[in-house]
Amino acid sequence: MSVQISRRGLIGGLAALSTMAAVEPASAALRLPMARPSGLVTSSPKSAPEADLLAAAGDARTLRLFNTHTGEHAKITYWAEGKYEPEAMTEIDHILRDHRADEAYRMAPDLLDLMYAMQLKLDTSEELNIISGYRSPQTNASLRAKSKGVAKRSYHMKGMAVDIRVPNRNVGKVYDAAMDLRVGGVGYYPRSDFVHIDVGPVRRWGAARHV
16 A cells, blocks of 8 residues: 655655754654554664564564553554554554653654564563653653753654563663663663663663663
């Protein structure tokens, strides 16, 4: 199925990208409507360790999630028979929403694959406990005002990051699993008992800095 884009829509999209690149992240342009396009959802190339795990996992990818703030549980198959399932991904968007603003966002397919690869790497059937998923610019600004550890241009605002803990796996093991996958950013927060993972540039940090 093809997706037709009008000239006006293309110009509008380029303008939105320009806004997202600005230094100040608090612009409402970062927020996207929840309706997903009807065309094929795609992802970026994977690191070798992640690709190997995903290839060996079979024909379906299922995330088991628990939102620690809302108490919501979900078991969602978001990829099956070689393609992403837009309706299932919208359900995940809801689980990972900004609970403070009650606002959802399109989470990056690459992030969902990374979360699934983490389940495989940790060999766990436990739910990934979501400490933080999407953050609206307003929420990020509010958190930043209270803590120097919150980045101004956080990947949480782009639907590209989550903070997680995993029952029956200590935070060091979760961090090691994320490091082994060699994907995006990995932040280690042992005092708060969570690990930050994102699908931005590859980088690593300890408890002193959070993005």
